[in-house]
Amino acid sequence: MAQFPDSPSFTGFNTPSRVEADILDLDVKGAIPPELNGAFYRVQPDPQFAPRLGDDIAFNGDGMITMFRIHDGQVDFKQRWAQTDKWKLEKAAGKALFGAYRNPLTDDESVKGKIRGTANTNAFIHGGRLYALKEDSPALVMDPVTLETDGYTWFNGAMTGQTFTAHPKIDPLTGDMIACGYAAKGVLTLDMTYYVVSPEGELKQEVWFKLPYYAMMHDFAITPDYALFHVVPSTSNWERLEKGLPHFGFDTSLPVYLGVLPRRPGVTEADIRWFKRENCFASHVMNAFQEGSKIHFDTPEAKNNMFPFFPDIDGAPFNPVEGMSYLTRWTVDMASNSDAFESVTQLSGMFGEFPRIDDRCAGLPYRYGWMLVVDGEKPVELKGGSAGGLIMNTLGMIDHETGREQKWWCGPVSSLQEPCFIPRSADAAEGDGWIIQVCNRLEEHRSDLLLFDATEIEKGPIAEVRIPVRLRFGLHGNWANAADMGIAA
Numbered sequence: 001m002a003q004f005p006d007s008p009s010f011t012g013f014n015t016p017s018r019v020e021a022d023i024l025d026l027d028v029k030g031a032i033p034p035e036l037n038g039a040f041y042r043v044q045p046d047p048q049f050a051p052r053l054g055d056d057i058a059f060n061g062d063g064m065i066t067m068f069r070i071h072d073g074q075v076d077f078k079q080r081w082a083q084t085d086k087w088k089l090e091k092a093a094g095k096a097l098f099g100a101y102r103n104p105l106t107d108d109e110s111v112k113g114k115i116r117g118t119a120n121t122n123a124f125i126h127g128g129r130l131y132a133l134k135e136d137s138p139a140l141v142m143d144p145v146t147l148e149t150d151g152y153t154w155f156n157g158a159m160t161g162q163t164f165t166a167h168p169k170i171d172p173l174t175g176d177m178i179a180c181g182y183a184a185k186g187v188l189t190l191d192m193t194y195y196v197v198s199p200e201g202e203l204k205q206e207v208w209f210k211l212p213y214y215a216m217m218h219d220f221a222i223t224p225d226y227a228l229f230h231v232v233p234s235t236s237n238w239e240r241l242e243k244g245l246p247h248f249g250f251d252t253s254l255p256v257y258l259g260v261l262p263r264r265p266g267v268t269e270a271d272i273r274w275f276k277r278e279n280c281f282a283s284h285v286m287n288a289f290q291e292g293s294k295i296h297f298d299t300p301e302a303k304n305n306m307f308p309f310f311p312d313i314d315g316a317p318f319n320p321v322e323g324m325s326y327l328t329r330w331t332v333d334m335a336s337n338s339d340a341f342e343s344v345t346q347l348s349g350m351f352g353e354f355p356r357i358d359d360r361c362a363g364l365p366y367r368y369g370w371m372l373v374v375d376g377e378k379p380v381e382l383k384g385g386s387a388g389g390l391i392m393n394t395l396g397m398i399d400h401e402t403g404r405e406q407k408w409w410c411g412p413v414s415s416l417q418e419p420c421f422i423p424r425s426a427d428a429a430e431g432d433g434w435i436i437q438v439c440n441r442l443e444e445h446r447s448d449l450l451l452f453d454a455t456e457i458e459k460g461p462i463a464e465v466r467i468p469v470r471l472r473f474g475l476h477g478n479w480a481n482a483a484d485m486g487i488a489a
Contacts (some may be wrong), residue, residue: 004050009058013442016047017472023077030463032073040068040436041123042477052096057309060101062087063120063132075465082119082132082140083149102247121166125480126177127199133166144485155203161193167219169362175199182217209269212257216248221288222363228297229259232282249313250305252279275332277341281306286355289365293335300325300353324351350396354418358430367401368431370419379412383443392416397457406458413443422479431455438471447471
């Protein structure tokens with residue numbers, strides 16, 4: 001008998017959904033641009049079974065992939081489990097076998113040594129393959145049309161690391177997928193990998209190196225010449241796991257590093273260069289680009305830990321004011337003889353996270369960025385519960401060329417999930433296209449899919465797609481044109 005806990009991760013809007021569904025031609029308010037032909041994929045953590053230890057954090061739920069297939073002015077809905085090894089073993093047993101988030105010491109003996117990944121963090125298309133991703137495990141391959149699971153991939157045996165990032169990048173100049181993996185030799189190890197994967201699914205390069213200390217390496221960035229890795233002290237050790245504490249804790253005593261790895265054949269660990277700065281918090285990356293010998297790295301930065309579910313490593317209480325993050329530019333100079341940052345510059349006054357760009361500009365000078373914003377000046381009514389953590393109630397946009405910002409507020413009883421940019425065409429100008437994202441209607445316990453003109457978000461959505469099921473808080477997602485899905489246009 002399923003008995004989910006009466007805790008914030010499993011009640012209100014976060015009540016487990018566990019629904020696989022196919023729904024054709026969703027109800028649309030407004031109009032879907034007829035030229036849109038492709039799919040928006042996103043993923044939510046959604047536990048198949050009640051947690052083994054009685055309670056859990058939301059990030060440990062099994063991956064549920066949602067596909068919004070958009071064509072001929074209509075939107076079709078398909079949702080399926082990412083059938084990981086964990087999901088299959090627990091389905092066969094009829095109960096949870098894996099324990100706490102990132103803590104193999106809490107697993108049932110029958111699954112010791114098995115891959116613990118949930119594929120619940122990102123849904124990413126490359127080379128006609130849908131990758132369901134969780135950074136503590138290999139990439140799970142799914143069919144982009146049917147959402148059937150093929151299984152984990154080691155890229156024809158060429159990948160020797162144990163993990164694959166939840167945030168790969170597509171190099172717009174080569175079409176290659178650039179990725180990395182931390183804890184690549186196992187839980188808590190300092191070992192990290194850098195990968196280059198061709199559109200045909202061939203692993204072209206694998207480079208190993210070590211981090212200054214163990215940390216959550218959730219995101220990274222690329223430029224044409226470099227891969228950039230920010231090491232921020234959300235860290236851990238075996239003592240924490242043995243005590244049953246949350247896997248990650250934030251250590252305010254450690255410095256922050258930016259590792260710069262040249263992107264060229266034959267590169268080794270000896271070629272990486274580490275720059276260092278004072279402690280701060282940063283997780284996701286908006287973009288990075290080169291300017292002569294200088295590298296600019298744009299990330300939402302907070303003075304202190306932004307993740308209350310991964311508490312201070314010394315037990316200090318969560319500080320919500322110091323946990324507010326603002327888009328910030330880190331600049332380092334490869335011509336410098338120093339390991340210090342050249343500058344750290346705040347780019348926006350909007351308190352936000354989940355930054356996105358027109359991905360065709362990945363690693364290149366860029367103009368537009370979008371992100372989820374917490375607008376504290378707007379009223380909030382927590383009817384129906386929050387969809388998870390901070391009330392991200394606003395879609396924000398920044399124009400780096402003019403400095404102009406735009407915002408759109410979703411109302412007092414709603415919150416938003418990560419935005420995603422869709423280009424109008426392959427050769428359209430940067431920013432010419434749409435923003436797509438899920439909106440949580442908290443009181444009604446349902447969800448909408450919103451579509452905006454990308455550079456005019458303040459005008460509000462041009463289409464609202466009514467989803468007749470509730471989507472739990474999701475993490476990341478991406479758009480793929482029909483041709484990228486293997487469908488003839």
